[in-house]
Amino acid sequence: MSSRINTRCSPGVKRVAIFGGTHGNEMSGITLVNMWIKNAAEIERNGLVTKPFITNPKAVEKCTRYIDTDLNRAFTLANISAPDVEGMPYEVQRAREINRMFGPKGTQDAYDVIFDLHNTTSNMGSTLILESSQDLFNLQMVHYIKKAMAPHTCSVLLNEHPQLKYSTTRSVAKHPIGVEVGPQPQGVLRSNVFESMRTILKQALDFIELFNSGEINES
Numbered sequence: 001m002s003s004r005i006n007t008r009c010s011p012g013v014k015r016v017a018i019f020g021g022t023h024g025n026e027m028s029g030i031t032l033v034n035m036w037i038k039n040a041a042e043i044e045r046n047g048l049v050t051k052p053f054i055t056n057p058k059a060v061e062k063c064t065r066y067i068d069t070d071l072n073r074a075f076t077l078a079n080i081s082a083p084d085v086e087g088m089p090y091e092v093q094r095a096r097e098i099n100r101m102f103g104p105k106g107t108q109d110a111y112d113v114i115f116d117l118h119n120t121t122s123n124m125g126s127t128l129i130l131e132s133s134q135d136l137f138n139l140q141m142v143h144y145i146k147k148a149m150a151p152h153t154c155s156v157l158l159n160e161h162p163q164l165k166y167s168t169t170r171s172v173a174k175h176p177i178g179v180e181v182g183p184q185p186q187g188v189l190r191s192n193v194f195e196s197m198r199t200i201l202k203q204a205l206d207f208i209e210l211f212n213s214g215e216i217n218e219s
């Protein structure tokens with residue numbers, strides 16, 4: 001089957017961020033992002049700005065999940081819109097900086113796509129985490145990645161609940177997507193987990209390039 005996606009009426013995807021270190025002891029994303037900060041050739045695609053970024057550098061430095069509070073729960077509207085006061089928890093300060101750089105959350109100025117890279121100690125393999133069943137761009141992207149990863153499995157987890165307000169780091173983007181790969185002990189890098197994550201990102205960026213060209217072939 002071949003399908004053509006009309007992107008003429010939409011602005012397309014221009015800015016993509018890849019976040020590592022939201023949890024400072026999840027080493028695959030941290031290692032990949034640091035590698036891409038040094039040399040971005042692997043993540044460059046036509047017409048796309050791709051920014052690799054360490055979200056919680058203090059936690060990464062200490063190889064701990066977080067310093068004061070979980071960064072991945074810190075992007076509440078209250079946190080990111082409150083006036084600056086002294087003595088805010090470190091991750092709340094970071095959430096505000098990240099929201100200024102990649103958001104503001106919920107606006108047209110926000111980054112188009114944010115991939116947030118996580119590891120888990122549980123044996124869940126490669127999992128893509130979506131926050132909305134209405135995000136047609138993300139649904140197409142995970143479909144493409146799943147097919148491209150075969151025969152390796154790549155699960156998709158829909159974390160959607162009508163009463164749930166997302167305060168994840170990636171929720172700053174128009175199209176947030178979590179990438180969680182395991183099993184990997186915290187503070188440790190396993191080559192197979194690292195390579196799976198690297199391949200997911202390669203496929204995801206290939207998809208975005210194809211999407212922008214208006215040509216997605218499903219065969």
Ligand SMILES: [Zn+2]
Binds near residue numbers: 117
């Ligand atoms: Zn994590």
